[in-house]
Amino acid sequence: MMNHQPCVSADSTAERELAARHQALQHPYTFSGNALLERQQRTESNARSYPRRIPLALKRAHGVYVEDTEGRVFIDCLAGAGTLALGHNHRVVIDAIRAVLDAGLPLHTLDLTTPVKDRFVQDLFEVLPADFARGAKIQFCGPTGSDAVEAALKLVKVATGRGTMLAFHGAYHGMTQGALTLMGSLGPKKPLHGSLQGVQFLPYPYDYRCPFGLGGEAGLQAGLRYIDTVMTDPEGGVPAAAGMVFEAVQGEGGVIPAPDAWVRGVRALTARAGVPLIVDEVQTGFGRTGAMFAFEHAGITPDVVVLSKALGGSLPLSVVVYRGELDQWQPGAHAGTFRGNQLAMAAGSATITHIRAEQLAEHAARAGQRFMGQLRQLQRDYPAIGDVRGRGLMIGVEIIDPEQALNNQGQPMHDGPLAAAIQAECLRRGLIVELGGRNGSVVRMLPPLVITEAQLDHVFEIFSTALAAAHYGRTAAVLAAHAA
Template sequence: MAVTDPSPVPAAAPNDAAARGATARGTTEHEGILRRQSARESAARTYARALPIVPVRARGLTIEGADGRRYLDCLSGAGTLALGHNHPVVLEAIRGVLDSGAPLHVLDLATPVKDAFTTELFRTLPPGLADRARIQFCGPAGTDAVEAALKLVRAATGRTGLLAFTGAYHGMTAGALAASGGATDVRVTRLPYPQDYRCPFGVGGPRGAELAAHWTESLLDDTKAGVPQPAGMILEPVQGEGGVIPAPDSWLRRMRAITEQRSIPLIADEVQTGVGRTGAFWAVDHSRVVPDVMVLSKAIGGSLPLAVIVYRDDLDVWPPGAHAGTFRGNQLAMAAGAATLSYVRENDLAARAATLGARMLDQLNALAKEFPYIGDVRGRGLMIGVELVDPDPSSGRPTASGPASASASAHASASLSAPAPRNGLEGRSLHRGGAGVPAQGGGAGGQGGRARDVRGGEVRGEELRDGDLFPSRPDHSEDPLFANHRAPRPAAPGIAGAVRDACLERGLIVELGGRHSSVVRLLPPLTITDEQAAAVIDRLADAFAAVARAQHLT
């Protein structure tokens, strides 16, 4: 099926009665299924609310709905479909198991399929881990693997505390939620995750990342900080649900050094970043960091449920049965996963993701210059985010900090909004479009009057007020390092929702993420062609333009 059709609705000849009848029947079926879903399924359903489609066929980047509409899928099962929908090598692997008569359910027994999967997975692991690795097959979802990783490091260290980062997302089970950014019952020590646009220190760039690392180091070494020696540190090399925020490579290496020096196991959550997504097979490969534990799911199952942890052999101290699960022996998923891992590795799709992702970021940067409500463009490889903001905070338009914030975003309470100057960070391609508008109010939580350089002075604007993080210092506005700095503007979840809906109308599926659900996320399959990537950008640009016209944002 075509993937670059200008319209998501197949055109039928006006006098083709059979075609019109088929379309009408498809629309009726589509509407009936959606009505029954709404009546029967839990109120907790998520994607189905924003994407009222009924997929019936799919191949590669394209989904066809029961109503006959076709869509370019840049959600990819939240990053699960590294090779897109129904890739031939995946289907062949699944059919091979089905046709062989092999058992489909074997608990944790050894099988040829499992052995082949483990061998291929170990072939891809970072050097330094593969030669001394152990693997634990967990339940079907990434959150199950996170739970296993937390249990593992607690058993290995005899300690209970955990270190995690603001903005994190590690899953929906109790332990994983406790380590995520939106936790309300705080049992995990939260550390600042470096980011440029909304730097928690109001600085951004390498200096902001350095401050975040120093904060972590100081907290762990302060005997009066109230943070006992933890069992482990868990982090995402790129925060996905947190708003597509790539960690600087230098900061990741610093976290590795800090944890290693203090005998704290480092857990890398690669559930969404793994299998070539960021332009390296594993996102930690960019920084050459070797974690003690890797949490893997999504793409490793080749579109089917599979989750594992891989870890250093000296951590393997738990007794038999310490962690188990009925469905940890999914043979179809292991076959599909081995085929996917092998295909990505042999065809160097990680390098393809790096090249194409850089091109798409450049194109989105160009759009940011055209549309002032694009606040920031960032990402790594084919994990891309576009943060949408209010181009005119004085307009009274509802934003994440306004009266509509509670309903607009489930993550508003986890906000780290702060004025941030511009600085290049390793692993990022960033642009801040439109004129800089100082954030309103005061303080380091997004209300300060301007960006500042902690090494010696303010970037621009009036004198700092009492209570600001840093005292008044000489103006460095002429320093070329800060020439392009802009204070972040209020997040605009309403605009982001309108863009997502406009994309769907144009046959493009995207999702929203970030602290305020104001980041448009693109997670296309690694097999996306140049022509398809151009179609994605064209439809997104058209959606941006339509929303700009409708909401008078130009």
């Protein structure tokens, strides 16, 4: 049976031209002063993050390629942190946006309906599992995933009359104050002086660093038993929960896929306890993990699904979809001026349709499996690669320091500085990747779903070269220090 080849080109002429210029690279890029970057540094807030590690001023993009203002071309394996499912300026997205503009449709409608919105809701419900979509409700939120998380919190608290939420170590659900309560990382919460309360954190099934020191099936079962105890022990000190929220693949937490058996176990526990289960699919949704939604791998039906990023076809949009029985809140309980983004709805419909027609979820599964196989072969030559993991085209490489003593749990030490050096070497060679996980030690890749296997091979070549450069650069520095 022949594999279906996805339609990958946003603009074949422009993309081929950018690809040729990228392939023609002879020497690593060097980063000189740039007036735009200098002004950005002077005028943007200290909270800005990406430009610190990826100092680029971009002017053009097609498919998997971006070009900066100095004419340098990069393969984008960050892709708006998973927003650009079809890559940059894909023709179906551009055509959908132009159709809205040419028709003179309103661009902003609050939550008033339009033919574009009606079509979008139908398209979205058609790709959700039938048993979940049947009788489901949708709430349009502000433009970000964080706002949809806020709406989900309100929804379950109103519906259950409870206040405590259950979340997981390593979780990331956004940066607004309510979403921050669910975040596993302590760093962004410290400046708020402990004002974020009402969340009980639970161990996530991080097999490479099992929180119980067990790993495998034993670690999985220990985690489920612990969660069961937290939810049911009358002397455990944890009130009955309004809801539980988790990512089926943790993204910012280090690309950690939860085992399907664990996801099924959590669904059974929450159902038995009458606790609504919220699945955050902001980064994993729409084919990213090799299924339309990451929770589908386990065959479960959640109570609430949070969606954003790829939902709007590269434009700002977020929604919460939930079981109709939870629809207990009152009119105006959650609103947002920009929840009627018609261009995003048109682009979202076009993206959903294209993902289905071109079988991009299946392509992501095949391509991701092949790419992770290449990375695991590379792992044999570089002990600094502690773990290679992911699902579909959501891939993480955890970097460790094998020369350091093991930590108190008997696990290798994180090596965030080496991961940062690898990211910098990738960028110098025309590849944009991101960091995440504990101590920033996981190199993360979220390429557009339209990336071809040939393009992924090129990504692997660049990553291999960058890894070698960072590794040997550190070795040389250590030898020089010893010689001195």
